[in-house]
Amino acid sequence: MRSLIIILLLCLPALLQAQITNLQGMVVDSASKRPIPFATIIINDNQSTGSRADSGGHYVVKSAIPVTSLTISFVGYKTQRFTFQKTDKLTYFPVFMVPQQSVLDDIIVVAGENPANRIIKAAVKNSYLNNYKNLNSYSYKAYEKFVLTGIPDSSALSDSSHSKLYRHMEDNHLLVLEAITERKHLAPDLTKETVIAQKVSGLQNPNFTVLTSQFQTTDFYDPFINITTTDFVNPISPNSWDRYFFNIIDTAYSGNDTIYVLTYHPAKGKHFPSLKGILEINTDGYAIQRVVAEPSDTALTTMFVKIEQLYAKADATHWFISKINTYIGFKKFILDDLKVNMKGTTYITEAMINPPITKKDFDGVSIDLLEDAASKSNTYWEAQRPDTLTHKEQVTYSMLDSVGKKNNFDKKFNMLNAFQDGNLRLQYVSVQLYNVVKFNRQEGFRLGMGLETNSDLFKKYKIGGFAGYGLRDQLWKYGGFFEWKMYYPKNIKLLLNYSMSYEESGGTKYYQGTYWGNNENYRNYTIDNFDLVTRKEIAFTSRIRKYINLELTAFDAEKNPTNNYQFVNMHSGEPVVEDQFTFSGIKAALRFSYKEKIVESLDKYYWINTGHPTIWLQVTQGFNGFIDGDYTYTKYESKFNYSFPTRSWGITTLTLEGGWVNNSIPATDLFTGRSSYSPLGLFSTNSFQTMRSGEFINSGFGAVYYRQDFQSNIIRWGKFQPNFVFVTNIGWGTLSNPETHLNISARSMDKGYFESGLMINNIFGKKFFGIARFSVGGGVFYRYGPYAFSNPLDNIAVKVSWSYNFK
Numbered sequence: 001m002r003s004l005i006i007i008l009l010l011c012l013p014a015l016l017q018a019q020i021t022n023l024q025g026m027v028v029d030s031a032s033k034r035p036i037p038f039a040t041i042i043i044n045d046n047q048s049t050g051s052r053a054d055s056g057g058h059y060v061v062k063s064a065i066p067v068t069s070l071t072i073s074f075v076g077y078k079t080q081r082f083t084f085q086k087t088d089k090l091t092y093f094p095v096f097m098v099p100q101q102s103v104l105d106d107i108i109v110v111a112g113e114n115p116a117n118r119i120i121k122a123a124v125k126n127s128y129l130n131n132y133k134n135l136n137s138y139s140y141k142a143y144e145k146f147v148l149t150g151i152p153d154s155s156a157l158s159d160s161s162h163s164k165l166y167r168h169m170e171d172n173h174l175l176v177l178e179a180i181t182e183r184k185h186l187a188p189d190l191t192k193e194t195v196i197a198q199k200v201s202g203l204q205n206p207n208f209t210v211l212t213s214q215f216q217t218t219d220f221y222d223p224f225i226n227i228t229t230t231d232f233v234n235p236i237s238p239n240s241w242d243r244y245f246f247n248i249i250d251t252a253y254s255g256n257d258t259i260y261v262l263t264y265h266p267a268k269g270k271h272f273p274s275l276k277g278i279l280e281i282n283t284d285g286y287a288i289q290r291v292v293a294e295p296s297d298t299a300l301t302t303m304f305v306k307i308e309q310l311y312a313k314a315d316a317t318h319w320f321i322s323k324i325n326t327y328i329g330f331k332k333f334i335l336d337d338l339k340v341n342m343k344g345t346t347y348i349t350e351a352m353i354n355p356p357i358t359k360k361d362f363d364g365v366s367i368d369l370l371e372d373a374a375s376k377s378n379t380y381w382e383a384q385r386p387d388t389l390t391h392k393e394q395v396t397y398s399m400l401d402s403v404g405k406k407n408n409f410d411k412k413f414n415m416l417n418a419f420q421d422g423n424l425r426l427q428y429v430s431v432q433l434y435n436v437v438k439f440n441r442q443e444g445f446r447l448g449m450g451l452e453t454n455s456d457l458f459k460k461y462k463i464g465g466f467a468g469y470g471l472r473d474q475l476w477k478y479g480g481f482f483e484w485k486m487y488y489p490k491n492i493k494l495l496l497n498y499s500m501s502y503e504e505s506g507g508t509k510y511y512q513g514t515y516w517g518n519n520e521n522y523r524n525y526t527i528d529n530f531d532l533v534t535r536k537e538i539a540f541t542s543r544i545r546k547y548i549n550l551e552l553t554a555f556d557a558e559k560n561p562t563n564n565y566q567f568v569n570m571h572s573g574e575p576v577v578e579d580q581f582t583f584s585g586i587k588a589a590l591r592f593s594y595k596e597k598i599v600e601s602l603d604k605y606y607w608i609n610t611g612h613p614t615i616w617l618q619v620t621q622g623f624n625g626f627i628d629g630d631y632t633y634t635k636y637e638s639k640f641n642y643s644f645p646t647r648s649w650g651i652t653t654l655t656l657e658g659g660w661v662n663n664s665i666p667a668t669d670l671f672t673g674r675s676s677y678s679p680l681g682l683f684s685t686n687s688f689q690t691m692r693s694g695e696f697i698n699s700g701f702g703a704v705y706y707r708q709d710f711q712s713n714i715i716r717w718g719k720f721q722p723n724f725v726f727v728t729n730i731g732w733g734t735l736s737n738p739e740t741h742l743n744i745s746a747r748s749m750d751k752g753y754f755e756s757g758l759m760i761n762n763i764f765g766k767k768f769f770g771i772a773r774f775s776v777g778g779g780v781f782y783r784y785g786p787y788a789f790s791n792p793l794d795n796i797a798v799k800v801s802w803s804y805n806f807k
Helices: 002-018 115-125 154-158 163-171 378-384 391-407 409-419 520-526
Strands: 022-029 040-043 046-052 058-062 069-073 080-083 095-097 137-152 175-186 190-200 224-227 230-233 244-254 257-266 275-282 287-295 303-313 319-330 338-353 367-369 423-425 429-432 437-440 444-453 461-470 476-487 492-504 530-545 548-561 566-569 576-578 581-593 597-601 604-608 614-622 633-645 651-661 680-682 700-709 723-734 753-768 772-784 796-805
Touching: 040 058, 046 058, 069 095, 080 095, 115 244, 115 257, 115 275, 137 163, 137 319, 175 391, 190 378, 224 287, 230 287, 391 409, 409 423, 437 520, 444 476, 520 680, 723 772, 753 796
Parallel strands: 022 095, 190 367, 367 597, 680 796
Antiparallel strands: 022 058, 040 046, 040 069, 069 080, 137 175, 137 338, 175 190, 224 230, 244 257, 257 275, 275 287, 287 303, 303 319, 319 338, 423 429, 429 444, 437 444, 444 461, 461 476, 476 492, 492 530, 530 548, 548 581, 566 576, 581 614, 597 604, 614 633, 633 651, 651 700, 700 723, 723 753, 753 772, 772 796
């Protein structure tokens, strides 16, 4: 017996070592061999003990008792259970999950409330406390990597026309971009993201940046989640349980806390801008620990988009975002047999809660690309990367950098950048393509040329000019300008301008009033009431405060009406009939756009509206005797624009506009109605669709433009999803001293102008090259009220709409 005990004591360490207590491995898809992140791992069938795989699919199990079984589960895969014998000697155990097709249908809760809804309501109740953007201040550092990959169809590799390109894609990505950023925030609305380092394959000195914040909302607690410029109703928002269906699919444990894993998608019969995906709610504050989201309706999209956000405790109290993944894919990218995927990964580090940040740390620029961002060494990048580059990423950098130098990719990229602004960039100068061919009703087609210097010649200065000949009026128009960038951080510029060209009589232009994709300028093709204007200006522009941009201008303008209009000038006491008018004075124009983002990139500033109101205020003071001016007057102009998403009714847009002149001056500088009538024409927002050009003239006016875009919330029949847009426009005006205006049929809008219409956009659409979708629609507007014509057909305007998107 004694001998037996001795033998047992000698063998006990070996027996204990044979029992599994520590185990690690990776959870992967059995078909694609790709890692499965955040799979739930239950130890020994005990729901209170377990582990979870990380974002890369890795898992680690540490147990105080022998591990006899592991149960691994993840949504979309068959749950698997593995058993182990006491004699097994395992330290690494890979898990291959088998995908399964499952439809997460609505379930019927026989008694009481869907238990998932109670979890969501608790998360909504605590959302203000868990949203890190509600902190007084915060800061963090981020490493961001975007990889663009071409994936040819396997059958296309033998296609001789593209085989060389496709085989190249097997060993190389199309693009690799890395960035190191620092982000600071001070309540309530000061945010700055500084790109301190950047590396782009193929470019030596990239003067642009791509950041996660440009693709998606970087927190999941706002009422609407913006993904690739579209606003979706947040499943973690008040009353979301009336629109979304939530289902508990798994439960995991972390210490004393429970992690509920839920799926969500739009409830049956609900049509709204919706998402679908996975939510993980931690009972520690009922905070979001992980969220996966993608648009629920992709019938009309050209690309696939999915985002993933992970949150962790930054300290003992506060949850903070820790990692962001962005997935964008095109099923057909230019070529039918080529898919392109982009994966963006952001690692958040050095998060600080309520650090000592002051207003002096902000200069008004939301995203700032430092000049030396592209000059960081390889040693710097190796120290900053959370993980080493893959072999394919390294090969891509090496190959594209070599090819980029040989073929001067930087120069070609600058040409593409200039082209989107309407310029053809050459060495030292750029051709103004928008001045080569123009069209309006006065000139017909204008043929000409415009040139301006670019940064190859001067960094701070720009000199340019244009000349063009109208085929209908047979007159030359010309002009020139000089621009000096005096202080770049504040966008301070000095501009000298001279031109002789046509301007709308009584028209209004606002400082920074146009932007890419704005269709207000479509009305320019309907105008036939012009003045031939010789204009001289000196202007000073600057961003004077947060969200406020200012332009101060001294001007002299000689205006010649193209009709027989005359003005009776009574300023000297004796009536003088005039048919040529000179205005001189100063003008102050201000633009305020609340919470807009200012991005310093591509050697220029970009203003990005973030869904808040924009206000324009302009005051012009004219002087008799100043330069060549003949009239003393004060002119006030204002405009308010606000477009915002709603939970049920799509997007609401409201624009208010008004103006007033305090003295009697020629109609050329009063206010004509913003007309855009054509029996069959393009729809132009913020204008009167049934009003004729030059039909009204006002010394004071007000206008309301209301537009309700129901998007595709009304009809969804597969790929037929028309957008119904209801529009109502109202105008009112008055004209002082109407007897001073001769040979003009225009009248004021003192009785009120009314029109309404219905546009049906996206009636027909087609995808091009797999990356863009063009769609066409139409609508009808009707004019009613005191200024309606006696013939009902004259009150009708038929409009055509067209749009495109890359979503």
